[in-house]
Amino acid sequence: xxxxxxxxxxxxxxxxxxxxxxxxxxxxxxxxxxxxxxxxxxxxxxxxxxxxxxxxxxxxxxxxxxxxxxxxxxxxxxxxxxxxxxxxxxxxxxxxxxxxxxxxxxxxxxxxxxxxxxxxxxxxxxxxxxxxxxxxxxxxxxxxxxxxxxxxxxxxxxxxxxxxxxxxxxxxxxxxxxxxxxxxxxxxxxxxxxxxxxxxxxxxxxxxxxxxxxxxxxxxxxxxxxxxxxxxxxxxxxxxxxxxxxxxxxxxxxxxxxxxxxxxxxxxxxxxxxxxxxxxxxxxxxxxxxxxxxxxxxxxxxxxxxxxxxxxxxxxxxxxxxxxxxxxxxxxxxxxxxxxxxxxxxxxxxxxxxxxxxxxxxxxxxxxxxxxxxxxxxxxxxxxxxxxxxxxxxxxxxxxxxxxxxxxxxxxxxxxxxxxxxxxxxxxxxxxxxxxxxxxxxxxxxxxxxxxxxxxxxxxxxxxxxxxxxxxxxxxxxxx
Amino acid sequence: xxxxxxxxxxxxxxxxxxxxxxxxxxxxxxxxxxxxxxxxxxxxxxxxxxxxxxxxxxxxxxxxxxxxxxxxxxxxxxxxxxxxxxxxxxxxxxxxxxxxxxxxxxxxxxxxxxxxxxxxxxxxxxxxxxxxxxxxxxxxxxxxxxxxxxxxxxxxxxxxxxxxxxxxxxxxxxxxxxxxxxxxxxxxxxxxxxxxxxxxxxxxxxxxxxxxxx
Numbered sequence: 001x002x003x004x005x006x007x008x009x010x011x012x013x014x015x016x017x018x019x020x021x022x023x024x025x026x027x028x029x030x031x032x033x034x035x036x037x038x039x040x041x042x043x044x045x046x047x048x049x050x051x052x053x054x055x056x057x058x059x060x061x062x063x064x065x066x067x068x069x070x071x072x073x074x075x076x077x078x079x080x081x082x083x084x085x086x087x088x089x090x091x092x093x094x095x096x097x098x099x100x101x102x103x104x105x106x107x108x109x110x111x112x113x114x115x116x117x118x119x120x121x122x123x124x125x126x127x128x129x130x131x132x133x134x135x136x137x138x139x140x141x142x143x144x145x146x147x148x149x150x151x152x153x154x155x156x157x158x159x160x161x162x163x164x165x166x167x168x169x170x171x172x173x174x175x176x177x178x179x180x181x182x183x184x185x186x187x188x189x190x191x192x193x194x195x196x197x198x199x200x201x202x203x204x205x206x207x208x209x210x211x212x213x214x215x216x217x218x219x220x221x222x223x224x225x226x227x228x229x230x231x232x233x234x235x236x237x238x239x240x241x242x243x244x245x246x247x248x249x250x251x252x253x254x255x256x257x258x259x260x261x262x263x264x265x266x267x268x269x270x271x272x273x274x275x276x277x278x279x280x281x282x283x284x285x286x287x288x289x290x291x292x293x294x295x296x297x298x299x300x301x302x303x304x305x306x307x308x309x310x311x312x313x314x315x316x317x318x319x320x321x322x323x324x325x326x327x328x329x330x331x332x333x334x335x336x337x338x339x340x341x342x343x344x345x346x347x348x349x350x351x352x353x354x355x356x357x358x359x360x361x362x363x364x365x366x367x368x369x370x371x372x373x374x375x376x377x378x379x380x381x382x383x384x385x386x387x388x389x390x391x392x393x394x395x396x397x398x399x400x401x402x403x404x405x406x407x408x409x410x411x412x413x414x415x416x417x418x419x420x421x422x423x424x425x426x427x428x429x430x431x432x433x434x435x436x437x438x439x440x441x442x443x444x445x446x447x448x449x450x451x452x453x454x455x456x457x458x459x460x461x462x463x464x465x466x467x468x469x470x471x472x473x474x475x476x477x478x479x480x
Numbered sequence: 481x482x483x484x485x486x487x488x489x490x491x492x493x494x495x496x497x498x499x500x501x502x503x504x505x506x507x508x509x510x511x512x513x514x515x516x517x518x519x520x521x522x523x524x525x526x527x528x529x530x531x532x533x534x535x536x537x538x539x540x541x542x543x544x545x546x547x548x549x550x551x552x553x554x555x556x557x558x559x560x561x562x563x564x565x566x567x568x569x570x571x572x573x574x575x576x577x578x579x580x581x582x583x584x585x586x587x588x589x590x591x592x593x594x595x596x597x598x599x600x601x602x603x604x605x606x607x608x609x610x611x612x613x614x615x616x617x618x619x620x621x622x623x624x625x626x627x628x629x630x631x632x633x634x635x636x637x638x639x640x641x642x643x644x645x646x647x648x649x650x651x652x653x654x655x656x657x658x659x660x661x662x663x664x665x666x667x668x669x670x671x672x673x674x675x676x677x678x679x680x681x682x683x684x685x686x687x688x689x690x691x692x693x694x
Contacts, residue, residue: 117654124660131667147626147671154633154664155620161658162613162640168651173597178650193595 002044003059003112006067009036010105018098026097027085030078033101037108038071045468053183056115062249063112065472066242069323070111072453073238073330074104076446077231080334083442084231087341091136099132103235110243116164116180119247123211124157126240133232134224145227152220156210160247163203167254170196182250186478189257197258204251205267211244214271214305215278218298222286225294226346230337233290237297237333238326245304245322249315252308253476268309269399275302276406283413287348290340292417293332296372299410300325303387306403310390315473317386320466324379327454331368334447335361339421342437348417353426360439362422364447369418371454373411379457483603485526490608490642493519494584497615500635501576506558506565506627510551513631516612516638517546524648534652542641545662550634550669557672558627571622583614605646612639630668637661 013033020026044059045068051058059067081100085093103126110122127150134146168180174191176184185192210217225233248268255264279299286292300321307318336346338361343351355362371378384407391400457465493516500512521543524535558565569576587610594606616636620629637658644655 117651117657120654121657121660124657124664128660128664128667131671143671150664150668150671151620151629151633154661154668155636157664158633158636158640158661161654161661162643164654165640165643165647168647168654172647172650173595176650180651180654195594199594 006040006108007105010101014098014101027082029097030081034075034078038075041068041071056118057112058114059112061471061475062246065319065468066246066322067111069326070107070239073326076450077234080446081231095132096136099129102129107239107243114182120161120164127153127157134228142227145223149220149224156207159203160207163200163207166196166200185254186257190259192258197260201255201264208244208247212241212301213298214301215275222291222294226291230333234330234333237329242322249476265309268305272302272305273402280406280409283410288346289417289421290336290346307387310394312473312477314390316469317390319469319472320386321383324383324457327450328372328380330450331447335365338443348420351421352424355422356426358439360444368451369414373414377458379454382458487604489519489523490604494608494611497612498577498580501580502573504567506567509631510554513634514547514551518543520638520641521547550665553669557669567623567628569622570624576618576622579618580615584611587611609639609643626672634665
């Protein structure tokens with residue numbers, strides 16, 4: 001029952017926020033709902049409910065391994081959101097806040113969906129609910145970004161429905177009774193029709209991979225993240241992508257049960273490495289620090305996919321990386337949002353000397369950049385080390401080498417852009433505008449807290465967390 | 481008997497695919513698309529299952545949504561945005577038609593390789609679905625205008641719906657979920673209208689959406 005509350009609380013809050021008449025006080029719905037959601041999801045994390053196998057929606061080990069970090073990220077972003085929406089007081093925020101809360105509720109549902117069709121419905125609903133978030137600024141560029149997001153994302157989501165239908169047909173052809181819960185599909189296992197399973201796998205991987213932003217289906221990401229507010233970028237990169245990732249994991253378990261696990265792992269490995277490579281190359285070329293974050297996100301989705309191809313240990317490592325990546329990306333998006341606001345532009349060509357104009361945000365941004373490029377002792381270093389170890393243990397030497405090469409290229413690309421905007425002498429015009437943006441605690445503490453959490457995951461990883469990741473991996477790989 | 485009626489309709493829908501690929505006028509594209517929507521809508525009723533309320537509901541929703549509501553919204557968007565009625569293709573009309581025809585043949589050939597349930601052998605549902613999805617893709621890629629992209633998306637969606645008809649009896653939920661795709665289309669069109677009201681945008685040509693290029 002509590003697991004259903006995770007879905008209902010944000011949705012009810014969204015409805016209330018939509019009805020609330022006062023623009024000034026409406027933002028408080030965000031942290032309020034976020035707090036209740038976080039308390040609930042951590043309560044469920046520490047007291048995992050017994051999961052009924054046939055349930056369509058449940059807080060199962062996989063949801064337990066991912067959902068708490070989504071609510072944590074949302075809570076911190078919501079706190080930031082209150083200050084952000086105060087700065088943006090001139091814009092009506094009714095739709096924005098309602099959509100943001102709806103996204104949280106639908107994400108919670110998507111993470112807990114144990115039914116092929118239900119999972120698709122929630123992913124589609126999240127896609128649609130995020131549209132007003134991207135269009136919040138109402139500029140032509142924001143419209144353009146929203147259009148691309150909806151067109152590419154919508155095509156991806158349509159393909160994943162086609163894939164779901166093919167998997168349904170595979171089950172029907174194998175004598176299935178129309179039960180599309182993942183448990184039933186896994187039970188049917190080798191009874192699923194092989195050609196249909198493979199077609200379904202390709203379509204579902206492309207479809208949910210588009211939602212995740214894997215190359216070459218990542219084209220919506222730089223536009224959307226480049227134009228969206230920092231808080232939206234953080235939630236898209238840390239929350240929405242993770243639901244697509246768990247969708248791929250759940251489908252992968254079915255394909256594995258049907259005896260096609262080796263093919264699935266090969267495709268995951270290939271698409272993961274390809275995403276890392278494409279992202280690394282674009283990182284070397286981009287001149288916009290918000291688009292840079294998008295490419296960095298593509299790179300990390302590649303790491304997750306790579307991890308997912310490496311069996312049980314790899315999946316556990318990938319789930320670890322979901323946590324560290326979400327928190328660290330949150331830091332980067334929020335501090336980049338501050339810098340963008342103060343600088344008035346996101347391009348390296350126009351922005352310089354931010355360490356003078358916004359010294360604190362710039363410091364957080366630089367530290368976050370080092371964290372995300374896997375500098376110890378931050379969390380991403382350890383999670384990527386786990387992925388690396390899983391790759392070496394399963395004998396993927398060439399993949400490991402490529403992985404490390406891409407990390408190095410990405411490091412060059414990120415440092416180039418970050419130091420390009422932080423260092424140097426600020427433009428005189430920027431000095432005049434300086435009063436436009438004040439670094440209050442409300443916009444500094446949230447990214448700092450996320451950075452602290454990332455550091456904490458690196459230094460003092462609690463046993464209960466890694467146990468949760470391994471339990472989720474065991475759910476997906478019944479036999480190691 | 482029922483298979484031959486159904487196949488006739490699927491054949492019609494596949495013909496409309498080629499029409500959509502070959503036309504150079506936006507209103508004709510919208511007409512082809514809405515005719516396809518109506519044909520798709522009546523199919524579940526002709527499929528010979530005893531008529532339960534779920535099947536009728538899917539049929540009604542499809543005819544209303546794909547056949548009437550969305551086309552009329554599109555026409556309205558076209559008027560509000562005062563869009564030029566000519567389609568300027570990135571993939572030429574003849575080339576698109578040839579691609580579509582080749583795709584249809586490939587879909588028929590592929591279907592022979594796939595294992596089908598005995599009640600579905602000899603039905604054109606699978607090749608029809610694949611050919612329609614492909615048509616949607618060609619339109620999405622080959623027609624840069626926003627409204628024609630929406631039409632392409634809708635035809636892609638029609639293909640998925642056709643495939644869904646295979647499963648309408650066994651897994652109605654999955655098929656009904658496809659209605660959400662219509663919602664996506666709705667958001668697209670609302671996007672066009674809202675954007676038009678907010679500001680002037682020369683011709684809604686997505687090729688001009690290039691401010692954000694790397």
